[in-house]
Amino acid sequence: MAGTAVADGVVALALDTSEADEALRILEKQATRQTITAEDWNRLFATKPYQWLKAREAAMGRPLTDEDFQRFLLSPEAATQRTEWASTLAAMKQADMARLATGVLAWLPAGASIHAQVFPEIKPQRNSFVWKKSAPAEGDSDGPAIFLAVSHQSQDQFENTVAHECHHIGLASLDSRQEELQARLPANVRRAVHWLSAFGEGAAMLAAAGAERHPHWEDDANTRARWDGDMQHFATDLAAIQQLLLDILDGTLTQDGDIMKRAAPFWGDAQGAWYTVGYEMAVLVERRFGRAAFNECLLDPRKLLELYNQEAQEANARGARLATWSPDVLKRLRDG
Structure with missing residues (x-):
């Protein structure tokens, strides 16, 4: 029933x-x-x-x-x-x-x-x-x-x-609002921004677990350990996704099928870089800039990369070693 x-x-x-x-x-x-x-x-x-x-x-x-x-x-x-x-x-x-x-x-x-x-x-x-x-x-x-x-x-x-x-x-x-934000972008930039929405997997993990709990709080120790291990690849995963974005922006990748082949491994067999990189950025942005700013990033994922970079650069100035997005990629995503 x-x-x-x-x-x-x-x-x-x-x-x-x-x-x-x-x-x-x-x-x-x-x-x-x-x-x-x-x-x-x-x-x-x-x-x-x-x-x-x-x-x-x-x-x-x-x-x-x-x-x-x-x-x-x-x-x-x-x-x-x-x-x-x-x-x-x-x-x-x-x-x-x-x-x-x-x-x-x-x-x-x-x-x-x-x-x-x-x-x-x-x-x-x-x-x-x-x-x-x-x-x-x-x-x-x-x-x-x-x-x-x-x-x-x-x-x-x-x-x-x-x-x-x-x-x-x-x-x-909210698809119509997202489409309105992207309507005037050049085709290659619009295509790249579309793929940035895959970071929504990480955002959804944060929303489901909440800010104070491990994203796999409800799972067993092995599942949590696997997630923690995958998070250690954050820098290399970010670089791999950045290269995908560059190839889309450069026009090297234009066909949906070809892009999907490159992007598919970032979902992984259970959770890949769309989850882990998206989650880490979401956590840091929400913690540093607040829930309202984080929620706006969901409408325009370019803001997520920009705010993450700002937080990462400030943290790196204090001695951290966080990978960051290329200023050139951010500029091209913003200006075309």
Whole structure:
């Protein structure tokens, strides 16, 4: 059934666990040797999260049939996961969606809104993602859905993931303002600024965790250690991204496919330089210049680089050794 929801015009965030609830009900019947009827399956297939999952998989070119899903859910592997799935889903249902959404708004520019659905799903692929129907059916919310595979995770991990994705969704609600700021830029500069928005991954990590906690506070020691190790590559990662920007500004890279090939490693298999470099800049800028200045950087990511450089140069004058962006790159991003 649908879970908690909060709606006030600015925020409309709903937790819908109906697909997972129905899947667990079928698994319970299987475990207790009860007959699973056509009605049981129809109840699951009629849930909004399941219908949206099918639509998304079809859009990705890998259709999910009801028969495929039945085979998955009745498999021995699924049976062994039933207890863990049930406890994980129960923790997800305890999430305070109102508090979560309100907290994220504080890390976004004024005028942002968060309209989204959260779909915890028991499904064959264990991935999580955000997806929005291009042509919603009548009665469907036009907001995107955050699909989260029901797998072993704590309530804190679940809330942190939802907060991260809500930050992206909230910032996307300001697309028209961002486009207006970039409308008169030369094509190469506009292209480079577009890719600067990938630093939003780091900003979303800061917004989800907050300024006083480790960005992986809710994860295990190994995950935190990996992040800390990746942060040691900050200088080399910044230099690599700077070279990407230079190649775009110089006109060496003009095609989206070619740029994507160069930029893809910065996402990493879990978290790459868009996360770590973006996070470090976001932390330092928010701490030095305040939340309002940081939020303005989300509308125009060129400001993030400029304010970070200012803070880094001041820190370096006191003995720090922080990598900085080339003044030439900043000038070309600003002036074309």
